[in-house]
Amino acid sequence: MKVKTFILSFAAIIIIVAAIFLINRLTVFNNNSEQDRYVTDGDIIYLNTALDVKYVGIETCGGCHVDIYNIYIESQTGRSMSRMNSSNIIEEFPQKEAVYDSSRNFYYEMIRRDDSFYQREYRLDDDSKIVHERVEEVQYIIGSGRNLRMYFYQDNGMYYQLPLTWYVHENKWDMSPGYSEFNNVRFSRYVSPMCFSCHNGHMELSATANNRYNGKIHLGISCESCHGPGDLHVKQKKMEDINLPFKNAVTIVNPAKLSPQRRIDVCQQCHLEGQAWALNGDNTWFDFRPGMLLKTHRSVYSPSDIKKEAFRVANTAYRLSLSRCFEGSHSTMTCDLCHDPHRMTTKMTVDYNRQNCQKCHPPQSLPGDKSRFAHSDTDNCIPCHMKSTGTENTLHGVINTDHWIRVNADDDTINWKSLREISIDNPVTSLVADINNEDEDSYIRKGMAYYEFWNDKSIITAYLDSALYYLTKGLKISTNNATGHYFLGRVRYYRKEFSSSVLALKRSIALRPEDADSYFYLGQNYVELDNLELAINNFRKANDLLPDEPEYLEKLGVTLAKHDVTEEAITTLEKALTKDKQNPYVYYTLGNLYAQSKNNPSKALPYFEKAVILDPDIPDGFLNLGNTYFLLANFDQAIISYKKAQLFNPQSPNALVNLGRVYIYLGQVKDARDTFTQALRISPGLQVARNLLNDLPEL
Structure with a gap:
């Protein structure tokens, strides 16, 4: 019995031990599941790397870290974005002369009215009279004032760039970067999340529209850009009750304590620009x-043909990685070896830079008479080994130092041509990853990058072909990647393979039914396939998912108008204007609907007037404005509008024909004859002008 009892007791002990083991094992599994929310580096778990930790703003940080805060807010990064006001002026006022853009025939000037600032666009006729004017208020500045300052206005949570920029080193006003080289988009260039993620602190994206931001924004690159969101840290310091699930957990990131790669990545989030990008999974830029x-x-890509003579402003991390000294350091040569992130001053001293170089290159190791120049321990290393642009030869007015450290760097002549010009004649290059996670989605991200490169930086269709190749290859490996199918749909859409695009986008929707953009592009395809009912259905679904996205409303309204669903088209487009007041085509379409479908020129008039203020070159804008004035018997304004239509588009005879009709109505036969004759000089086969001319009475 005792033996039996002993055996039973032993078995019980085994069961108890097993139970304890299972409980402990489950605890480990649960802890591991919890731990997956956070970054672990070495033996430290960083709780504020979880995506649900809130940002508190730089002012909150300054409440405790007063000295560092006061230093940092005077640095270049701390002043990266600010409000435009009279207290921070460095620009020239009044502007000496307007900046003329010959490509679009516009003049621009910055004007000050008391404590408010505006950018003014205008156009002159042959007699130097103003025939177009648009004014927008300057509300925000991006740029610390070291290189340049760019200006923005905000409308309904969307931020738009203005055409003029102040170039500090040249001490002058000129067109904003890209406006002269590529395309003057005037007042419609919005700031994407990618841009804001580095030129400002964290911003809250709208959940109901694209490229829009909620609420009041914090201005300037903040402490949290490098240390992570601060809510947990603040609560901990205030002795609030917070959950610390691990003994080795901390509530804030100190970059100095990170392992080398993670430490570099804090800087590379903004200083590894590349030329094409692809976010991993469902990540946003924030x-x-x-x-x-x-x-x-994310994955970041650059062209494979590395150029010594040209380098991008925000690509210092990539250029540094090309240096022999970086390679020899095995990634321990981090940015803060030379840069103090709290004191990003305008100019580091020669002594400071030299001391940093001599940490690895002591004076006794420097070459003597055998080199081009005899070295001494008091020399400035930078001019010879890190090429600087200087003030006379900059890319977009930014003085920059090439971080590709090399012998005889000063021998290389800087040439920005390849970065300034987009041409069909540019040689095709391949994209290589500067940074990429080698996983099953790697090919898909490369395809996305080729698409973005084609869309943003090139007009060469070979890049669209490469996007198709890598997306197709990647989707054979990762068949259920919704983002991959979505981008495949976009690529096929721009290749005009509409039926194939439909299949890809339907697959994207099947995998991710809440993806509004997939429905939107599906609708775009059905428009091209002339199936307006299906197009409308898909635009509706996109709008249901993102109800405040004006582009969806605009496209839905225009398609409803094409499908002769006039009342709903008007309602939809007027709703779009409550979300976005900057699109001239919405005003123009509403003008046409009221003038033609509703036969209500009085209602149409303000829409046409607004359309041509926003864009005087909108096709037929002034022509239809003139027609509307004519219907309202306002002949003087009709004549002015037709003359502007012909002035802005000299090769179009239609405005001249209608102008001649006004002259006939007013009994001005000679003016009518001259106008029809002018129309026929432009278009000799224009029968309506010839008939009207022939029907005129003799003088």
């Missing part, structure tokens, strides 16, 4: 957290 490996957030 989802990177300091402490993360950058490759888990």
